[in-house]
Amino acid sequence: MNMDYSNLLKLLNDLAQEYLFKDSREIDIPLAGKLLNQLELIADEAKKQQVSSVKSCTVGLSQILEKTILDQIDDKDSAAKVFEEGIHIMQEIADSFSNTGRYDGSIQEFLTKAGSVAGLTAPIVADEPAAEKIVDVTSDTSSESVETFEIQDEALTRDFITEGLEYIEEIEVNILNLENEPENKDYINAIFRPFHSIKGVASFLNLERIRSLAHNLESLLDKTRNGEISVTPSLIDVILDGADALKTLIGQLRDVLEGKAISKSPALDIPALEARIHRLEQGLEMEAGTKKIGEILVDEGIISQEKLEKTLKAKGDSPEKKIGQALIEEGVVKPKQISQALRKQVEQVTDLTTIRVDTTKLDDLIDMVGELVITQSMISQDIKEMANADKRLTRDLSQFFRITSSLQRVSTSLRMIPIKQTFQRLTRLVRDLAKTTGKNVSVDLVGEDTEIDRNMVDEIYNPLVHMIRNSVDHGLEMPAERVKAGKPERGLITLKAYHRGGNIVIEIADDGKGLDKQKILSKAIKSGLISSEENLTDQEIYKMIFMPGLSTAAKVTDVSGRGVGMDVVKRAVEKMRGKIEIESAIGEGTTFITRFPLTLAIIDGMIVKVGSESYILPTTSIRQALRPTRESYTSVVGKGEMINAMGQLMPLIRMYELFDIDPEHKNPWDAIVVVVDSESGSRCLMVDKIVSKAEVVVKSLGEGLKNIKGLAGGAILGDGRIGLIIDTEGLFELAEER
Amino acid sequence: MNEKNIKVLIVDDFATMRKVVRNLLKQSGYEDIVEAEDGVMALKVLKSQKIDVVVSDWNMPNMTGLELLKAVRADADLAKTPFLMVTAEALQDNVVAAVKAGVNNYIVKPFTAEVLNEKIKKIMESINK
Numbered sequence: 001m002n003m004d005y006s007n008l009l010k011l012l013n014d015l016a017q018e019y020l021f022k023d024s025r026e027i028d029i030p031l032a033g034k035l036l037n038q039l040e041l042i043a044d045e046a047k048k049q050q051v052s053s054v055k056s057c058t059v060g061l062s063q064i065l066e067k068t069i070l071d072q073i074d075d076k077d078s079a080a081k082v083f084e085e086g087i088h089i090m091q092e093i094a095d096s097f098s099n100t101g102r103y104d105g106s107i108q109e110f111l112t113k114a115g116s117v118a119g120l121t122a123p124i125v126a127d128e129p130a131a132e133k134i135v136d137v138t139s140d141t142s143s144e145s146v147e148t149f150e151i152q153d154e155a156l157t158r159d160f161i162t163e164g165l166e167y168i169e170e171i172e173v174n175i176l177n178l179e180n181e182p183e184n185k186d187y188i189n190a191i192f193r194p195f196h197s198i199k200g201v202a203s204f205l206n207l208e209r210i211r212s213l214a215h216n217l218e219s220l221l222d223k224t225r226n227g228e229i230s231v232t233p234s235l236i237d238v239i240l241d242g243a244d245a246l247k248t249l250i251g252q253l254r255d256v257l258e259g260k261a262i263s264k265s266p267a268l269d270i271p272a273l274e275a276r277i278h279r280l281e282q283g284l285e286m287e288a289g290t291k292k293i294g295e296i297l298v299d300e301g302i303i304s305q306e307k308l309e310k311t312l313k314a315k316g317d318s319p320e321k322k323i324g325q326a327l328i329e330e331g332v333v334k335p336k337q338i339s340q341a342l343r344k345q346v347e348q349v350t351d352l353t354t355i356r357v358d359t360t361k362l363d364d365l366i367d368m369v370g371e372l373v374i375t376q377s378m379i380s381q382d383i384k385e386m387a388n389a390d391k392r393l394t395r396d397l398s399q400f401f402r403i404t405s406s407l408q409r410v411s412t413s414l415r416m417i418p419i420k421q422t423f424q425r426l427t428r429l430v431r432d433l434a435k436t437t438g439k440n441v442s443v444d445l446v447g448e449d450t451e452i453d454r455n456m457v458d459e460i461y462n463p464l465v466h467m468i469r470n471s472v473d474h475g476l477e478m479p480a481e482r483v484k485a486g487k488p489e490r491g492l493i494t495l496k497a498y499h500r501g502g503n504i505v506i507e508i509a510d511d512g513k514g515l516d517k518q519k520i521l522s523k524a525i526k527s528g529l530i531s532s533e534e535n536l537t538d539q540e541i542y543k544m545i546f547m548p549g550l551s552t553a554a555k556v557t558d559v560s561g562r563g564v565g566m567d568v569v570k571r572a573v574e575k576m577r578g579k580i581e582i583e584s585a586i587g588e589g590t591t592f593i594t595r596f597p598l599t600l601a602i603i604d605g606m607i608v609k610v611g612s613e614s615y616i617l618p619t620t621s622i623r624q625a626l627r628p629t630r631e632s633y634t635s636v637v638g639k640g641e642m643i644n645a646m647g648q649l650m651p652l653i654r655m656y657e658l659f660d661i662d663p664e665h666k667n668p669w670d671a672i673v674v675v676v677d678s679e680s681g682s683r684c685l686m687v688d689k690i691v692s693k694a695e696v697v698v699k700s701l702g703e704g705l706k707n708i709k710g711l712a713g714g715a716i717l718g719d720g721r722i723g724l725i726i727d728t729e730g731l732f733e734l735a736e737e738r
Numbered sequence: 739m740n741e742k743n744i745k746v747l748i749v750d751d752f753a754t755m756r757k758v759v760r761n762l763l764k765q766s767g768y769e770d771i772v773e774a775e776d777g778v779m780a781l782k783v784l785k786s787q788k789i790d791v792v793v794s795d796w797n798m799p800n801m802t803g804l805e806l807l808k809a810v811r812a813d814a815d816l817a818k819t820p821f822l823m824v825t826a827e828a829l830q831d832n833v834v835a836a837v838k839a840g841v842n843n844y845i846v847k848p849f850t851a852e853v854l855n856e857k858i859k860k861i862m863e864s865i866n867k
Contacts, residue, residue, distance in 0.1 A: 028864060029837055029841065030837075033838050033841070036834065040838075066833075069837050069844075196831070364799075
């Protein structure tokens with residue numbers, strides 16, 4: 001092949017000029033940047049012209065520059081000398097190539113020097129420079145998986161083998177951690193770094209296979225670290241396979257070094273592995289569900305499973321031949337059928353109508369839109385106050401408002417996903433439960449396409465699990481019992497989801513025996529929850545199953561009935577500002593109806609003022625607001641201040657004391673008290689005045705203020721001021737502590 | 739060039755960090771300081787007024803320090819603006835990427851007023867040569 005080295009010579013000349021005409025001996029950062037870019041061009045050109053020795057030199061020189069930038073070079077004078085020498089050698093090689101098409105000198109000495117000034121290597125052996133030893137194993141054609149190694153420096157290579165294997169062990173430990181906590185960036189970094197180090201040393205030792213594999217894995221991890229691709233099981237698989245492949249390669253390297261025959265490893269298929277890495281990098285990951293052509297053909301009934309296996313076996317000798325080709329040659333399928341199957345396969349991989357978006361980007365977007373909506377309401381307020389607002393302005397603005405509100409609708413919907421996945425997980429759970437309880441259960445799903453905020457999916461899962469356990473274990477009867485009651489032997493659990501009035505409603509219904517009011521009551525009396533059979537409505541009785549320590553299961557089972565569960569459910573639901581209701585009929589079944597707000601990003605709140613500060617109380621927890629009379633205020637020794645509201649004595653919490661503010665009113669009878677419900681009973685919150693009811697966008701207070709007791713977040717109010725959102729439960733605890 | 743006459747643009751998404759850098763600069767006698775909370779804002783500032791040196795954080799939402807640097811270098815009017823990159827740790831890949839993109843210098847958190855001043859001085863000297 002005729003090579004043209006003129007471009008390479010020119011690039012080298014440019015580099016030499018840039019370096020030699022610098023003003024001082026020292027390489028400063030802007031110069032290092034220029035030189036690095038030039039070296040990159042040279043490396044590309046050298047690769048193109050197949051002058052690998054020049055390419056190796058560029059690696060050495062880049063390492064020196066990179067260490068210079070990082071200020072990690074102790075002996076700057078030697079570094080400069082070695083750098084000059086490197087430029088010189090590259091020019092010599094390029095000259096020699098352009099004259100004779102070859103170069104007979106050795107670059108080993110230079111590479112060793114470069115290594116030592118860059119501080120990369122372990123001490124270099126003092127005796128004569130390691131002879132270049134080329135071990136060529138490609139003559140052994142029986143195995144495809146054996147790699148060729150060119151060992152340039154024995155001592156260095158030995159160090160690399162030991163260190164490399166240690167690194168891989170580190171990777172293996174951390175990847176298992178990552179699998180458990182895919183969000184943890186520390187683990188990604190912990191895997192990234194060793195791959196990075198392996199790549200660095202391998203590139204220096206000219207171990208191209210190892211370098212390129214480590215590099216590919218590193219850049220895949222870099223994308224993961226940047227959030228461009230997410231941690232999925234297939235990513236974990238690829239990284240583990242990659243680490244294994246590196247281990248095998250390094251093992252083979254050791255064999256070569258020790259003069260042993262290379263142990264063969266049939267599993268090593270680096271090109272296939274690298275192809276998988278690239279697919280993942282481009283987001284075209286082959287999920288576990290992606291089928292092979294053969295499988296698609298079998299599914300379509302075009303060929304039989306036996307035929308496929310037979311053909312695959314026969315094809316084993318010629319791996320380059322595609323299965324489709326083999327099948328066509330055998331005449332069992334038509335080319336058209338193969339192309340259809342191929343198309344089907346592609347459809348599985350690339351769904352062109354969707355893209356993957358990092359959820360934090362979505363969250364940011366929704367947050368911004370929330371702000372926009374608030375700004376819009378501020379503007380609209382201003383316009384209303386302008387006595388003679390321009391007609392055109394008013395019209396334009398109303399158009400703007402329409403756009404903002406549809407923008408808000410659309411952006412909120414971006415984060416919505418169908419509840420289907422959750423339902424399917426729950427269906428599996430029901431099956432498992434049925435097995436452990438010995439009951440026959442079928443599941444009916446209604447409204448699986450109902451959408452829910454992605455951020456809520458995980459949070460609602462646990463309470464739903466508890467409720468389903470309850471339904472299967474307590475609700476449904478044993479098959480024999482059901483037959484006796486004249487019901488079908490197989491019980492039915494219905495999961496139903498739908499939207500209603502700004503809420504998503506999820507119902508879990510069973511056709512079991514229904515709640516036994518009498519049993520709940522006697523249990524409640526026994527455990528002291530109520531004093532006697534008070535006059536309670538059905539709803540009130542049903543709700544008792546949410547009280548801590550009340551389980552109506554006759555015996556404690558594995559599935560439920562330890563007296564924990566339903567109270568946890570209630571708390572979890574309320575934490576998401578949800579509500580839970582029960583409908584039940586003896587002999588017909590029980591239905592749990594849970595309602596959640598469509599999104600956790602917006603809260604329906606009441607804005608109150610204490611002094612000059614505004615606070616937002618979540619409307620769901622407010623029972624009423626009143627101005628107490630002087631008589632209703634009592635101070636009880638040992639119990640603190642109380643307010644008698646609605647015939648009930650409730651502790652008074654003075655908000656201004658908790659938050660250390662100068663209030664407008666210090667006497668409860670001048671101020672307003674808001675009666676707020678919580679798990680631990682009701683309290684009266686004393687505020688100066690109630691401003692309005694409003695929907696606000698919940699904002700986190702940032703890392704530093706994340707865990708402040710009593711505050712759930714902040715919000716920007718209609719007038720542009722900041723209001724803090726009260727976490728009632730936390731506020732009560734805060735008040736108790738005082 | 740006197741510190742007083744050097745106009746510094748601090749780019750960092752974290753307000754506290756901006757304050758820290760501002761205080762360190764003040765300790766060394768810098769008076770003309772402007773701030774931007776991300777790369778997009780920084781570009782706006784750069785286009786509207788003459789900035790002598792940019793001190794930009796690496797890790798920022800919307801537009802990273804590296805992206806800002808590349809945008810500055812790609813803009814004919816701003817290309818020569820001195821740029822000092824602040825990084826959390828001297829990760830070789832990051833620093834090398836910044837150097838290749840044409841950063842004038844970089845500084846690793848945490849740093850002292852002296853080191854920051856020294857780096858800015860060095861940049862100013864090298865471009866005034």
